[in-house]
Amino acid sequence: MTILTRRRLLAGATATLASGALAGCGLPRSGPNRSEIFAGSVLREGDSFILVVDDRVNAIAGVTPALAFSQGFAGAGVLGSDTINPGDVLSITVFENVDDGLLVPTGQNATILDEVQVDGSGFIFVPYAGRIRAGGNTPETIRRLIAERLGDQTPDPQVQVARIAGDGSTVSVVGGVGAQGVYPIERPTRTLSAMIARAGGIAIEPDIAQVTLVRGSHRGTIWFEDLFQNPAADVALRGGDRIFVEEDSRSFTALGATGAQSLVPFESQTISAIEAIAQVGGLSTTSADPTGVFVFRNEPEAIARALTGIPDLVGTQRVVYVLDLTRPNGMFYARDFAIRDEDTVYVTEAPFVQFDKLISAITGTLATVDTAASIGSG
Structure with missing residues (x-):
């Protein structure tokens, strides 16, 4: 190959790359400028x-966007240590201080009304006391209501009430906690933070942990840290509540001239x-x-x-x-x-x-052309 031919090839390669670069195409890049x-x-x-x-x-x-519970959750009062629900079965014991009592047989001092089931409307029936509201009340409240009704007909009756069947008030805790499961609402676990602690605490990074409370058709979500920074967020629980503890699912995308190009999860609020x-x-x-x-x-x-x-x-x-x-x-x-x-x-x-990139491409092309020219002249 002659020197003139080599120069023509070099000039042609340079012009082609330069025109491609000026047109904004032909060279690789990470995205728009x-x-x-x-x-x-x-x-x-x-x-x-x-x-x-x-x-x-x-x-x-x-x-x-802020995360907070609605007033329906925040305004709910704390339940007692035990609440009776429709479908529960109760045992009622009545003591009377007279020989000829209303309910107690002669010669005995007490009678037991066993397997008294709370109906779908939340009521029970007790002889001589009538229909008593049991659903939503504690055993102590039911005991007092029965004693008041019977007290009009027999002097100073003593009443005991206990649940013998039924789940009582329970909540389910699932997700990023130490021990998922169904837990009763008891005196130490009547609020959200206490119930999470009862379930073994948070098992994921607290900074990105979100707590969702589902009650019927209502749902609310807060940051786990808010349970301690804002006392109003530590809402009272109700039977049937579902508690979900999950990692924050938010993310952003990083592209271009950065150290990495990827979908990046949030590491903090x-x-x-x-x-x-x-x-x-x-x-x-x-x-x-x-x-x-x-x-x-x-x-x-x-x-x-x-x-x-x-x-x-x-x-x-x-x-x-x-x-x-x-x-x-x-x-x-x-x-x-x-x-x-x-x-x-x-x-x-x-x-x-x-x-x-243009210079590198031209340099590489010139070297390729020069090599081709050397081979052609050999």
Whole structure:
């Protein structure tokens, strides 16, 4: 191969790679660059709102959904140590201080009404006392009600009430606890935190543990730590309650010029943009552009209106937050920016990275051409 032919091949390879690079294609990269992201703005050809993060944006967008019990849970009073339920079977013993009593046979001082079942409406029937409300009451309350009714007909009757069948008031505890199971509501375990302790305590990381209480068709969830920081969150239990202890299921996605590209679970109740970047190994020191840290998020209508100042926005809006870590206070803005569930954190490559790739590709191509030329001339 002649020198002229070699020069033509070299010039052709250089021109082809250079034109490909200028066109923004042909070379591998981790994702869109800053210009391409900004091209997606509603002010240009896209449908996203591009917002540079500052104190105002942080104040509006830094809303973290709170977990708390509704008033129906928080307002429930603490139960007694034992509560009778429909379907339970009771044993009632009546003592009378007269020879010819209402219920006690002659020559005896007591009579036992065995296997008295609480009906579906929560009532029992006791001779001479009539229908007594048993469901929802403690054995002590039932004892007092029977004694009052019989007291009108026999002097100072003494009554004992005990459950002989039935589960009583129980709750089920499942998930990340030391010992899953069904537990009775007793005097030491009448509140949520006490029942979790009775089940062996939390068996997962407390910082990301969530406690869900299900009562009938109602459900409420709180952070485990709130049980101790907020006494009002330690609600009273009811028979049939179900308690679920689970790890936080929130996550965000990290992409681009970071130490790792993956789906990242939350490791605490709140995560800032700086913490999110740190969790994936920080910015790549060889390729990341610190002026191009982006957070992609779908914002609800109310927050989008407040951010953009556009009052007639309807529905969820696509928002891209820009974090320039080189700006004055840029690190503080990133530290105060709260990452939310399903966010995408993306870091663009520095401009020189594509140039380096271009040079490497050209250099490699020139070496290949030169080798081919040497073979051809040999």
